[in-house]
Amino acid sequence: MSQRRVAGLWSVFGIAAVVxxxxxxxxxxxxxxxxxxxxxxxxxxxxxxxxxYDYVAENGGPFTYPPFAVLLFRPLTLLPETALQVAWLALTCAAVVALAVAVGRGLSASRLAVAAIACGLLVSAPVQSNLRFGQVSIFIVLLALVDAMGLVPRRYRGVLVGLAAAIKLTPLLFVVYFLVTGRWKDAARALGAFAAAAALGALVLPGDSLRYWTGTMLQTSRIGDLASLGNQSVQGMLMRAGLSAAALPLVWAVLIAAVCAAALWRARTLDAHGERVRAAVLVGCATVAASPVSWTHHQVWTVLAAMLLVAAEGAWRRAAGAVLLVVMTLSLGVVLRGLSPYTGWQFLLENARSLGVVAVCLAGFGGAVVTVRRRAWTRPAVAVAAGLVVLALTPLPAGADPTFKAYTAADLANPRYFYYTPAGARLGLPVDFQVRREKTKTRVNGVVADGVAALRWSSAPGGAARTVPLLTSAAGARAFSFRSASLAHGRLDALAPDGTVVATFTSFTPGA
Known part of the structure; x- marks a missing residue:
């Protein structure tokens, strides 16, 4: 019966992989x-x-990795791109299986559990994102995990972490993990492999290497909009919370120092108790939280953490792991969008993955190897729960609207953004608009009368209001369009040339 179950689960995995x-x-x-x-x-x-670093693909995407990475990709161009795409999809699915086997070995899990881990990984949002985009992230996770767990021969330990860091810098945190756990030789080999890879990149591509290490590596804006919801790092969450550009670096540095210190301390304790798989995953989660950019495909570590919680002892840990698995599989901001009009609720849902990975870093795996009295966790747990409830029910400042965007002249031809029709217009008003509600946002599009010089939008009380640009449409009307997470607490002010408010709108009915 057990063999049938194992075969059945692997069949499910195969079907899911093909689909x-x-x-x-x-x-x-x-x-x-x-x-x-x-x-x-x-x-x-x-x-x-x-x-x-002058290369830009047709979709506008630049190359963002160190020069050594492109040396690894160069042999791939010997294949036609279509053939490479097929091979890459197969290799990504193989990497999922390898991750499941590694985690299962670290837990001394049964073959049935390994198959279940592979299935859970495959359907998670991070792995699906790796498949969809053809990402290298899952291979970085695999290299760092098997090395940190000590699954490679002793004399080579640390080399895979160094090579992974030479492709993407965040695995360098594992060098610190090696140091705090007394694995001095592993740390030295990791740094040596990283330096050798960087030197090889400099030897083959000296100009590109100089450009990358002296400036390009710090230009995170090349990667995309860091405030977008796809970036579930701590920095991304702070940016969506409306933190000012002046305060962001200091607040981010303090929070990341605390998160990484907590994760490394707990990882050190786990390692001392022989729990290397949990220790490695915990450090991996810290890299997700600490990196300025943590897109969905980077968050495989968080899925592994959720599975380890499900595999831990204790109902609370298992429940937390199950919740985290749901968060890492579904987009709660989409699924639960219609349950509440509060921007705080929407912010909480859309940053659930950021909050989840921070919670894992701070709590480890629920104190599995830290001896504390059972009731010692009660008050902090209640306080955290109460804080989340307050956040969910509180209108956030205008600057914290995570989905706000005002459209520009380049978007005028897009009917999704500019859909206003004059039929049924409210004649005589300084501003006439229509509202459309989508799964994760609400759009407002309309026109203004001659006496209106500017529009100002506040998504909630407090904070700086947003300016909505006025654009001249092809028909000669002055139009505007913007989107927001919620209009429940919003206010749209129309301003005269002297700055006085000539009209205010606080009621927005979808379909109007």
Whole structure:
């Protein structure tokens, strides 16, 4: 019966892998494995002698990794890109299996549990994102995990972490983990492998290497909008919370220092008790929280943490792991969007993955190896729960609206953003608009009368209001369009040329 169950689960995995790959393949050619296309195009650019960091793919994506990474991608250009896409999907699914086997070995889990881990990983949002974009992130996680767990021969331990860091810098935190756990030789080998890879990149691509290490590596804005909901790092959450640009670096540095210190301290304790798989995953979660950019495909570590919580002893830990698995599989901001009009609630849902990974870093795996009295956790747990309730029910300042965007002249031709029709217009008003509600946002689009010089939007009381630009449409009307997470507490002010408010709107009915 057990063998049948194992075979059945692996069959489920195989079916899910095929379905996932087919869904990726059915995407438009320009959107299919778009990150892999960037790797491929950047490698071709280097082969042709063009500057690596001047390369921009058709979708606007630049190459953002160190020069050593493109050396690894160059052999891939020997294959036609279509063949590479098929191979990459297969390799990504194989990496999922390898991760499940590694975690299962660390837990001394049964074959049935390993198959279940593989299935859970595959359907999670981070792994699906790796498949959809053709990302390298899952391979970085695999290299760091098997090395930190000590699954490679002793004399090579640390090398895989160093190579992973040479492709993407965040695994360097594992070097600190090696040091705090007394694995001095592993740390030295990791740093040596990292330095050797960087030196190889500098030898083959000296100009690109100089450019990367002296400036490009710090230009995180090249990667995209760091305040977007896809970036579930601590910095991304702080930016969505409306923290000012002046205060952001200091607040972020203090929080990250605390999160990483807590994670490393708990990882050290776990390692001392022989729990290397949990220790490695905990450090991996710290890299997700600490990195300025943690897109969905980077968050495989958080899924592994959720599974380890489910596998831990104690109903509370298992329940927390189950909740975290749901968070890492579903987009709660979409699923629960219609349950509350509060912007605080929406903010909480849309930052659930950020909050979840921080909670894992701070709490470890629920005190599994830290001896405390059972009731010692009661008061902090109640305080945290109460804080989350307050946050969920409190209108956030205007600057904290996580989805606000005002559209510009470049968007005028897009009917999704500019859909206003004059039929049924409220004649005589300084501003006439229509509202459309979507799954994760609400759009407002309209026109203004001649006496209106500017529009000002506040998504909630307090904080700085947002300016909504006025644009001249093809028909000659002055139009505007913006989106917001919620209009429940919003206020739209129309201003005269002298700055006085000529009209205020606080009622927004979808479909009006």
């Amino acid at each position: 996932s790959a087919v869904l990726v393949w059915l995407r438009p050619a320009g959107q299919r494995l778009s990150d892999l296309h960037i790797y491929y195009g950047a490698a071709e650019a280097v082969r042709e002698g063009r500057p690596l």
